[in-house]
Amino acid sequence: MSIPAALEALSSLLKDRLVRSKSDLDLHGRSETHFAPCPPDAVAYPQTTEEVAALMRICTEQGCPVVGWGAGTSLEAQALAIRGGVVVDFARMNKVLEIRPEDMDCTVQPGITREALNVDLRATGLFFPVDPGANASIGGMAMTRASGTTAVRYGTMRDNVLGLEAVLADGRVIRTGTRARKSSAGYDLTGLLVGSEGTLGLITELTLRLQGQPEAVSSGVCAFDRIEDAVAAVMETIQMGIPMARIEFVDAAAAAAFNAYAGDTLPECPHLMIEFHGSDAGVAEQARRFGEIADEHNGKGFRWSSLEEDRRALWAMRHNGYYAILASKRGAQALVTDICVPISRLAQAVEETRADIAASIIPGPILGHVGDGNFHAILLVDPERPEELDEAKRLSHRMVERALTLGGTATGEHGVGVGKLDYMAREHGQAWDVMGEIKRALDPQGILNPGKLVRGN
Amino acid sequence: MSIPAALEALSSLLKDRLVRSKSDLDLHGRSETHFAPCPPDAVAYPQTTEEVAALMRICTEQGCPVVGWGAGTSLEAQALAIRGGVVVDFARMNKVLEIRPEDMDCTVQPGITREALNVDLRATGLFFPVDPGANASIGGMAMTRASGTTAVRYGTMRDNVLGLEAVLADGRVIRTGTRARKSSAGYDLTGLLVGSEGTLGLITELTLRLQGQPEAVSSGVCAFDRIEDAVAAVMETIQMGIPMARIEFVDAAAAAAFNAYAGDTLPECPHLMIEFHGSDAGVAEQARRFGEIADEHNGKGFRWSSLEEDRRALWAMRHNGYYAILASKRGAQALVTDICVPISRLAQAVEETRADIAASIIPGPILGHVGDGNFHAILLVDPERPEELDEAKRLSHRMVERALTLGGTATGEHGVGVGKLDYMAREHGQAWDVMGEIKRALDPQGILNPGKLVRGN
Numbered sequence: 001m002s003i004p005a006a007l008e009a010l011s012s013l014l015k016d017r018l019v020r021s022k023s024d025l026d027l028h029g030r031s032e033t034h035f036a037p038c039p040p041d042a043v044a045y046p047q048t049t050e051e052v053a054a055l056m057r058i059c060t061e062q063g064c065p066v067v068g069w070g071a072g073t074s075l076e077a078q079a080l081a082i083r084g085g086v087v088v089d090f091a092r093m094n095k096v097l098e099i100r101p102e103d104m105d106c107t108v109q110p111g112i113t114r115e116a117l118n119v120d121l122r123a124t125g126l127f128f129p130v131d132p133g134a135n136a137s138i139g140g141m142a143m144t145r146a147s148g149t150t151a152v153r154y155g156t157m158r159d160n161v162l163g164l165e166a167v168l169a170d171g172r173v174i175r176t177g178t179r180a181r182k183s184s185a186g187y188d189l190t191g192l193l194v195g196s197e198g199t200l201g202l203i204t205e206l207t208l209r210l211q212g213q214p215e216a217v218s219s220g221v222c223a224f225d226r227i228e229d230a231v232a233a234v235m236e237t238i239q240m241g242i243p244m245a246r247i248e249f250v251d252a253a254a255a256a257a258f259n260a261y262a263g264d265t266l267p268e269c270p271h272l273m274i275e276f277h278g279s280d281a282g283v284a285e286q287a288r289r290f291g292e293i294a295d296e297h298n299g300k301g302f303r304w305s306s307l308e309e310d311r312r313a314l315w316a317m318r319h320n321g322y323y324a325i326l327a328s329k330r331g332a333q334a335l336v337t338d339i340c341v342p343i344s345r346l347a348q349a350v351e352e353t354r355a356d357i358a359a360s361i362i363p364g365p366i367l368g369h370v371g372d373g374n375f376h377a378i379l380l381v382d383p384e385r386p387e388e389l390d391e392a393k394r395l396s397h398r399m400v401e402r403a404l405t406l407g408g409t410a411t412g413e414h415g416v417g418v419g420k421l422d423y424m425a426r427e428h429g430q431a432w433d434v435m436g437e438i439k440r441a442l443d444p445q446g447i448l449n450p451g452k453l454v455r456g457n
Numbered sequence: 458m459s460i461p462a463a464l465e466a467l468s469s470l471l472k473d474r475l476v477r478s479k480s481d482l483d484l485h486g487r488s489e490t491h492f493a494p495c496p497p498d499a500v501a502y503p504q505t506t507e508e509v510a511a512l513m514r515i516c517t518e519q520g521c522p523v524v525g526w527g528a529g530t531s532l533e534a535q536a537l538a539i540r541g542g543v544v545v546d547f548a549r550m551n552k553v554l555e556i557r558p559e560d561m562d563c564t565v566q567p568g569i570t571r572e573a574l575n576v577d578l579r580a581t582g583l584f585f586p587v588d589p590g591a592n593a594s595i596g597g598m599a600m601t602r603a604s605g606t607t608a609v610r611y612g613t614m615r616d617n618v619l620g621l622e623a624v625l626a627d628g629r630v631i632r633t634g635t636r637a638r639k640s641s642a643g644y645d646l647t648g649l650l651v652g653s654e655g656t657l658g659l660i661t662e663l664t665l666r667l668q669g670q671p672e673a674v675s676s677g678v679c680a681f682d683r684i685e686d687a688v689a690a691v692m693e694t695i696q697m698g699i700p701m702a703r704i705e706f707v708d709a710a711a712a713a714a715f716n717a718y719a720g721d722t723l724p725e726c727p728h729l730m731i732e733f734h735g736s737d738a739g740v741a742e743q744a745r746r747f748g749e750i751a752d753e754h755n756g757k758g759f760r761w762s763s764l765e766e767d768r769r770a771l772w773a774m775r776h777n778g779y780y781a782i783l784a785s786k787r788g789a790q791a792l793v794t795d796i797c798v799p800i801s802r803l804a805q806a807v808e809e810t811r812a813d814i815a816a817s818i819i820p821g822p823i824l825g826h827v828g829d830g831n832f833h834a835i836l837l838v839d840p841e842r843p844e845e846l847d848e849a850k851r852l853s854h855r856m857v858e859r860a861l862t863l864g865g866t867a868t869g870e871h872g873v874g875v876g877k878l879d880y881m882a883r884e885h886g887q888a889w890d891v892m893g894e895i896k897r898a899l900d901p902q903g904i905l906n907p908g909k910l911v912r913g914n
Contacts (some may be wrong), residue, residue, distance in 0.1 A: 063769060101696075102692060103800055104695065144641055147639055150641060158648070168891070175885075175888060176888050178864060178866045179865065180799060180831070181797065181828075181829040182615075182798075182869055182870065183602075183866035183868065184602040184652055184866075184868050185877065186652065186881060186892050187653055187657075187882075187910075188615065188645075188648045189892065190647065191649065192644055192645060196644055212698045215698070236670075238561065239561065239582070239669055241734070241735065282739060283618075286905050341637055342637060342638075343638070344559040346712075350831060355806070372639050374638075403637075407637070411643065412643050427642055428642070430631045431632060432643070435648060437898045440894055442894060442895075455485060
C-alpha cells in the first residue's frame with residue numbers, strides 16, 4: 001500500500017493523462033494566496049465519471065490521497081495536496097451536458113468555469129447567477145460553497161445546486177437530488193456535499209438552477225461619511241423588501257485604490273454600490289426608493305443609471321477592485337480575509353477591523369457583500385518582509401475572533417481549507433466532531449483531501 | 458436493556474411529565490391520515506434541552522426507541538412509534554426565545570406552532586413565511602422539510618432555518634449554523650438535520666430567517682380550459698422573473714368542491730390562484746403583467762385585487778380547500794398524495810393523474826403548488842370500504858412511479874415517514890445507502906425514530 005503503487009496503477013488507467021512533469025506538478029502545487037507551494041505526486045486528467053471511479057478505487061486500495069482541482073482559484077489552499085498523492089484536475093470534464101430552458105436548469109460537468117457556462121447560456125435568455133469574482137470552476141464553487149456579489153438576491157451555491165453526481169472514496173457513484181424544485185425525500189446529501197471541499201467525494205456532474213436574464217438592470221453608487229450610515233441604509237432597504245441584486249460596500253481606502261487604478265473620481269469615503277434586476281418600471285422604482293432611504297441615512301450624491309455602459313463602468317470598478325487594491329502597493333501579495341456576521345453587527349465589525357488595520361504596519365482596504373453581512377479586508381504584504389505576513393495573519397486572526405464573538409462565522413464564502421481549520425473547533429464546538437464522524441463513515445481511510453476541514457483528517 | 462427499564466428511569470427524571478395514561482398514549486398513536494393507530498409506551502414532556510439530553514442518554518443505555526412529536530400534523534406517519542418506546546412531545550418547549558428585528562431572525566423552541574409564532578411577530582413588522590397549511594410546529598416543519606404555498610417565493614424549511622440546537626442519540630447537544638446569513642465553514646449540518654425526520658437527533662432550538670411584511674399584497678384568480686395552458690402561464694411568469702409569492706393550481710373537481718362547501722361560484726374548470734408581495738406600484742404592475750401572460754395562454758376572467766377583504770376570501774377558499782374536498786364525500790377519509798416534478802412535466806403529470814383518478818372508483822380533486830412543480834390529489838375513501846383505501850394506495854403508487862419516471866421526487870413536502878419508505882431505493886439508488894451510513898455513524902443503535910427514512914433502520 002503506497003503512493004508509488006497507486007501512481008503505477010493510475011498510469012495504466014489514464015496513460016498520458018496521468019502527468020508527473022515538474023511544470024504540471026508545480027502548477028498544481030500553487031495557490032492564489034500566501035500558502036507555501038506544495039506540489040502533488042501526480043496530476044490526473046480524467047474524462048469520464050467511470051475513470052474517476054476507477055481512480056478512486058485504486059487510491060483507496062493503495063491509501064493514496066486524492067485532491068480535486070477546478071480552476072485553482074480557491075483562497076484557503078483547499079486544492080493543495082498537503083499530504084502528497086494525486087490531484088484530480090477536471091479540465092477535461094468541462095462540458096455543458098444539457099440545458100433545459102423550460103425548467104430553467106442545466107446539467108454540467110464540474111470543470112466548466114462560470115464564465116464559460118454563462119457564454120453557453122446566453123442564447124437561452126438564462127444565466128447562472130452565482131458570481132464569486134474569480135472565473136472559478138462550477139465544481140470548485142460547489143465544493144467551497146462559494147457565493148459573491150449576487151448572493152443577497154440569488155443565494156449561494158447551496159441554493160443553486162439542485163443535484164449532483166459524486167464519486168465516493170470507495171468508488172461508488174451516487175446521484176443526489178432530482179430535477180424537481182424541492183423534495184422532502186430523505187437527507188439532503190446535495191447540501192452535505194456542497195461545501196465539503198472534496199473531503200467526502202469528488203463531484204462529477206451538477207444540475208444547476210438558472211435565472212432569467214432580467215428585462216432591465218439599474219445600478220447606482222452612493223457615498224457615506226460613516227460606515228454605520230451605509231449599513232443602516234442597507235438594513236432598511238432589506239427590511240422594506242426592496243429586492244437588491246447586488247449591494248457592495250467599499251471603504252475609503254478601497255475607493256482611493258479604485259481612483260488610482262482606473263482614474264475614477266470617487267470621494268475618498270465609504271460607498272455603497274447597488275444593482276437592481278427586474279422590469280423597466282420595477283428597477284426605476286427600486287432605485288428611487290433606495291435613493292430615499294440613502295438620503296435618510298446621510299447618503300451623498302446617489303446617482304443611478306439603467307444604461308448598460310454606465311453599469312459596466314460601475315461594476316468593472318468593483319470587479320477589478322482586487323487588482324486595483326493589489327496595485328496600490330508595489331510588488332505586494334494579498335492575504336484576503338473573509339468573515340460574515342449578523343448584519344446588525346456589521347458596522348461594528350467593519351469599524352473595529354478598519355481601526356485595527358489603521359494601527360498596523362500594512363494597508364488593508366475593505367470590500368464587502370454588505371447585504372449578507374460578509375466582508376473582506378485585502379491585506380497587502382511585501383513578500384520580502386516576513387513580518388508583514390505575520391502582521392496580516394494577526395489581523396486576520398483578530399477578524400475571525402471578532403466574527404465569532406459577534407455571532408458570525410470564520411468564513412462567509414472562501415471555505416475552510418488550511419487557512420481556517422484552526423477556528424472550526426471554536427465555531428462549531430461538538431458539531432465539529434459530528435462532521436468528523438460523518439467523514440469517517442464515508443471515507444474511513446481518510447484518502448479524500450486529507451488535512452482539511454475536519455479534525456484529525 | 459429494555460423499554461420498561463427506560464420508562465422507569467425516565468419516570469424518575471421527568472416525574473409526572475412522563476405520561477402513560479391510555480388517553481395520552483392513544484392521542485400520540487394517531488396520525489392525521491390513513492395509517493393504523495400505534496400508541497407508544499409512554500409520552501415525555503421535557504421542558505429543557507438538558508432534560509432532552511438526559512432522556513436520550515437513558516434511552517440509549519436501555520435501547521429504547523425515541524420519536525419526536527410536534528403538533529401531530531405530519532401526513533406520512535413520521536411521528537408514530539411503530540417499534541414502541543417513548544414519544545417526546547415538545548408542547549412544553551414552545552417559546553419564542555429571542556426576536557432580532559434588525560437581523561430579521563428569531564430563535565424559538567421546536568414546539569411553537571407557526572401561527573403562534575406569527576402572532577408573536579406581528580408587532581415587529583416581520584413574519585415567518587413558510588406555510589404548509591396545517592398549523593404545524595416549527596420543529597416538526599423543520600424535521601419534514603415542510604413548505605407549502607409560499608415556497609415559490611420564500612423557499613422551504615431548508616432555506617429558512619439558519620441554525621439549530623439538537624440532541625444526538627448519545628445525548629450530546631450540538632449547535633449548527635451561526636446567525637450570519639451565509640457561511641462556508643464546513644459541512645452543512647443544519648441542512649442535514651432539516652428533513653431528517655427525527656432519525657439523527659431531536660431539535661431543541663431553531664434560529665429562523667424572517668421576512669418583512671409586504672407593504673402591499675395583490676391576489677387574483679384566473680380560469681383555464683386546459684391544464685397545460687395554466688402551467689404554461691406559470692412557466693412564462695417565472696421565466697419573466699415576475700416574483701410570485703404564491704401560485705396555486707386547483708383542478709375542476711377541486712373548484713366544484715369549493716363551490717359546494719362555501720357557496721363560491723367558480724367555473725368548474727382548472728384555475729390558478731396567485732398572490733404578489735411588494736410595493737403598491739410593484740404588486741399592481743406584477744398583477745397586470747401576469748394578466749397579460751394569462752391572456753396569451755387562453756386564461757379567462759382574470760380578476761385581481763389589493764383589498765384585504767378580497768384577498769382573505771380568495772385564500773380562505775384555498776386554505777379551506779382540504780376541508781371543502783373532504784366534505785364533498787360524506788364520511789370520507791383522505792389519502793393525500795404529494796409528488797413534485799420538473800415544471801416542464803407538470804401538465805403531463807397532472808393530466809395523467811387526473812385521467813387515472815377519473816377511471817377509478819374514488820374521487821380525488823387535485824391542488825398544487827404549481828410554481829414548484831408540486832401537487833396533491835386528495836383521494837377520498839369510505840373507511841367502511843377497504844377496497845377504496847386499496848384503490849387510493851394504487852393511485853398514489855402510480856403517481857409516485859410517474860414522478861420518478863419524469864425526473865421528480867416521491868415527496869415534494871410531506872416527507873418519507875412510513876408512507877414513502879418503499880420508494881427511497883428507487884429514487885436515490887446507492888445514495889440511499891449513504892443516508893444509512895450517516896444514520897449508523899450518528900445513531901449506531903438505531904434508537905431514533907426506528908423504521909423510518911433509511912434502509913434497515
